[in-house]
Amino acid sequence: MADKGEHRRTTRRRFLHGAAVGAAGATLAGCTGSAPADGSAPAVQGNKRVTWRLASSFPRSLDTLFGCAETLAESLESMSGGMFRVRPYPAGELVPAFNVLDAVQQGTAQVGHSASYYYIGKNPALAFDAGLPFGLTARQQHSWLYEGGGADTLAPVFADFNVRSFPAGSTGVQMGGWFRREVNSLSDLSGLRMRIPGLGGQVMDRLGVNVQQIPGGEIFPALERGAIDATEWVGPYDDERLGFHKIAKHYYYPGWWEPGPTLSFYVNEKAWSSLSVEQQRMFRAASTEASMRMTAQYDAVNPPALKRLLDGGARLAPFPEDVMRAAEKASFELFEEQAAADAGYRNVYEPWKKVREGAYRWSSISEVAYSSFAIRP
Ligand code: CA
Numbered sequence: 001m002a003d004k005g006e007h008r009r010t011t012r013r014r015f016l017h018g019a020a021v022g023a024a025g026a027t028l029a030g031c032t033g034s035a036p037a038d039g040s041a042p043a044v045q046g047n048k049r050v051t052w053r054l055a056s057s058f059p060r061s062l063d064t065l066f067g068c069a070e071t072l073a074e075s076l077e078s079m080s081g082g083m084f085r086v087r088p089y090p091a092g093e094l095v096p097a098f099n100v101l102d103a104v105q106q107g108t109a110q111v112g113h114s115a116s117y118y119y120i121g122k123n124p125a126l127a128f129d130a131g132l133p134f135g136l137t138a139r140q141q142h143s144w145l146y147e148g149g150g151a152d153t154l155a156p157v158f159a160d161f162n163v164r165s166f167p168a169g170s171t172g173v174q175m176g177g178w179f180r181r182e183v184n185s186l187s188d189l190s191g192l193r194m195r196i197p198g199l200g201g202q203v204m205d206r207l208g209v210n211v212q213q214i215p216g217g218e219i220f221p222a223l224e225r226g227a228i229d230a231t232e233w234v235g236p237y238d239d240e241r242l243g244f245h246k247i248a249k250h251y252y253y254p255g256w257w258e259p260g261p262t263l264s265f266y267v268n269e270k271a272w273s274s275l276s277v278e279q280q281r282m283f284r285a286a287s288t289e290a291s292m293r294m295t296a297q298y299d300a301v302n303p304p305a306l307k308r309l310l311d312g313g314a315r316l317a318p319f320p321e322d323v324m325r326a327a328e329k330a331s332f333e334l335f336e337e338q339a340a341a342d343a344g345y346r347n348v349y350e351p352w353k354k355v356r357e358g359a360y361r362w363s364s365i366s367e368v369a370y371s372s373f374a375i376r377p
Contacts, residue, residue, distance in 0.1 A: 047083055047276045054088040055109035057097045057118065059216075062238060064301065066090060068169045068263065068294040069113040075286035084279055086111060097215075104266040105161045112266035113168060117198045124338050125157045125348045129165055131261045133203050133331040135352075138170035138260035138295055139367070140359040144352070145262065146288075148359075153351050157344065164272060166287040168263040169294025172302075174255030175239065176319055177232030178223070178248035186322045195219055195231040199334070200257025206330040207323070216242070223247045232257075235298065236305035251314045256327055263294075 054073065058065040069088040076084045091097035094109055101119050104112035116129035128150075131141055144150035145167045158165050177196070183189060190208040201211040212228050222228045224247050231248070232255060233239045245251070265287050272280065310316065319327075339346040 047080070047278055050080075050084045050275065050279060052086045052110035052271065053094060053108075054086050054111045054113055055094045055100045055103045056088055056112075057091050057100045057114040059092075060090045061241070064171075064237065064294060064297050065263065067297070068290045069265075071290035071293055072113075072168075072265065072286050075289050076282055079282055079286065080279070084282055088113070101161060101163065101266060104163050104268050107268050107270065110268050110271035112163075113263065114266065115261065115263050116165065117261075120198065123157060123160070123344065124342060125154075125345045127199060128348045128352055129154055129157075129262070129264055131170075131258060132335070133199055133257040134259065134328050136260050136356060136359060137363070138172045138262065140356070140363065141170060141260040141262045142167060142291075142295075143359065144355050148355055149351065150355070153348055157348065158266075159269075161266075162269045163266045164269060166265045166267070166284070167291045168265045168287065169291040170260050170262045170298075171234055171238075171258070172260065172295065172298050173235075174258040174261065175232070175235045176252035176255045177230055178239070178244040179230040179250040179252060180223075180248045181229065182250055182317070183252065183320065183323065185320050186326050189323065192230060193228045195222065195228050196257070198257070199331075200232070200255075202334060203257060203327055203330045206334070207326055220244065220247070235302050236309055237298070237301040240305050240309055245309050245312055245314045249313060249315050251309065251316050252319050253316065254319070256319070256324060257331075265290075 073086040095103040100112040100114040103109045116126040
């Protein structure tokens with residue numbers, strides 16, 4: 001009986017909570033305040049008008065990536081009845097591509113849109129927010145960040161930058177990139193000049209690759225004039241736009257350095273705390289929608305892009321087993337060295353490693369078990 005009473009009280013609390021949300025919703029729909037002369041939504045009591053600037057690390061031409069920031073802006077504007085506006089600026093318009101975290105930290109932009117592994121020079125633990133070589137898949141990374149303790153584990157790392165981070169979608173497993181000549185064994189990587197940034201580049205360096213750092217717009221000419229032998233980028237849809245298949249025919253997979261790279265929305269702490277509870281809830285909802293839609297979009301646009309690339313003469317090949325094994329070993333040697341040298345890194349790495357172990361075990365008898373039987377090339 002006591003249980004039943006508790007159940008009734010819980011139901012009552014839920015009902016009251018629902019009623020409160022309903023009332024707030026009615027208010028947000030514009031039941032109070034007078035309409036401004038410009039025809040925009042009327043001011044709402046308790047929810048002041050918010051206009052934020054968003055600095056993105058991505059150009060407008062990468063429509064899947066930049067589109068995630070646009071989805072956030074559209075969703076916030078429509079669910080707030082025009083009261084919460086975010087204006088997305090592509091890379092270079094407000095600040096340069098790799099200055100987004102600094103811009104949000106300093107408040108130049110209230111919100112940023114970037115990939116946290118761009119900033120591992122500031123703190124190597126930031127890599128975990130985006131993903132690591134042989135790390136989590138998109139699904140596992142989302143599970144960790146949204147529900148598995150990842151946000152709390154990373155919060156102190158972001159607090160040092162006066163920022164909080166929200167997931168902003170994943171490309172899914174990336175491709176290994178375009179090679180002018182075949183890679184048949186580990187020894188073929190020796191001295192190969194490859195454009196590959198970040199941690200993947202650090203691991204490739206350990207495998208004997210001559211690693212090059214080249215911004216997106218300069219990769220094609222470098223490949224064309226033979227300054228590099230190979231390059232990675234994202235996957236079929238984005239790669240096709242940069243035209244690498246016209247020069248380098250061998251398209252390797254998988255991009256083991258990016259099994260589930262996840263982008264981020266950074267929000268300046270002061271800007272966040274100036275929002276009402278309803279507006280914070282709106283931001284969480286809108287960013288989750290944008291994140292989910294981008295991840296879904298990649299799985300929709302990649303299959304036809306891959307078909308076009310193969311019809312155009314691209315030759316698909318998996319990385320040889322000895323390359324995969326050596327890369328996996330070198331990756332964890334690198335992580336262990338960083339954990340030994342840096343307590344802040346270790347505080348993220350240790351729980352992440354446990355989460356990865358559990359996620360891999362579960363995945364091995366669910367997604368992987370099913371896929372390895374039913375999903376054949
Ligand atoms: Ca990449």
